[in-house]
Amino acid sequence: MAQSGRTNSVSISHRSTLFVIPKWYNSATFPKDIMRDNISRREGLLMHNKMLFVRPDKPITSVKNNSIRYSGWTYVGSANLSESAWGRLVLDRATTKPKLNCRNWECGVVIPIRHNDEEKSSYIPSTRGITTSVAESGGGNTSAGSDDGSRVASVFEPTVPVPMKVPAQRYHGRDRPFFYMED
Known part of the structure; x- marks a missing residue:
């Protein structure tokens, strides 16, 4: 779970500002190196920008x-x-x-x-x-x-x-966007 999903009141399994299909994210051609955690400047709130x-x-x-x-x-x-x-x-x-x-x-x-x-x-x-x-x-x-x-x-x-904190943090460790349609 990315940092953007850790500090709000939404269910922990559904907290993120990005929704990605796991098959795409885990493919060799997905541009993971450009992914960043999108953290709101407004403490504790997810963005819908x-x-x-x-x-x-x-x-x-x-x-x-x-x-x-x-x-x-x-x-x-x-x-x-x-x-x-x-x-x-x-x-x-x-x-x-x-x-x-x-x-x-x-x-x-x-x-x-x-x-x-x-x-x-x-x-x-x-x-x-x-x-x-x-x-x-x-x-x-x-x-x-x-x-x-x-x-x-x-x-x-x-x-x-x-609306987001910049510079944005890279995903690291086990951080990832929310996986849509995860098995």
Whole structure:
């Protein structure tokens, strides 16, 4: 059980902010190395946020206005990170081109985060090209110049409140997300 599920009043077997099918999580191709424990800033409460925080290595200049640069984007919406919510990418039999089969409607917005030029001297690039609060945060040692996620709140707030503690802790030992459909 992850730390996020230890300090709330929900039944211990059903406490986590992530639900994963064990077959997927235990497969060799599942990206366990990017998994982090999602702990609420509000003590003792589990979160039900559906948010993505994304940052490029360097701020990106707007194609419409060269004087505007963006440090990141936030998705806030109703969609879980599931095929049911986002659809399934398949090859169209008639055209042999990718097609998204979506049988559900969700609502969400993408919020651009303008770059603050006063912060550019302290901007820390990620080691992978894209930095997210989930993928790049981890409370351990990081290589020089890498991003451990500790600056997520300073980049996105006050535009978008960051509801989880950052940098997020890696799963360790027997920690794991809640297994949905566990035998």
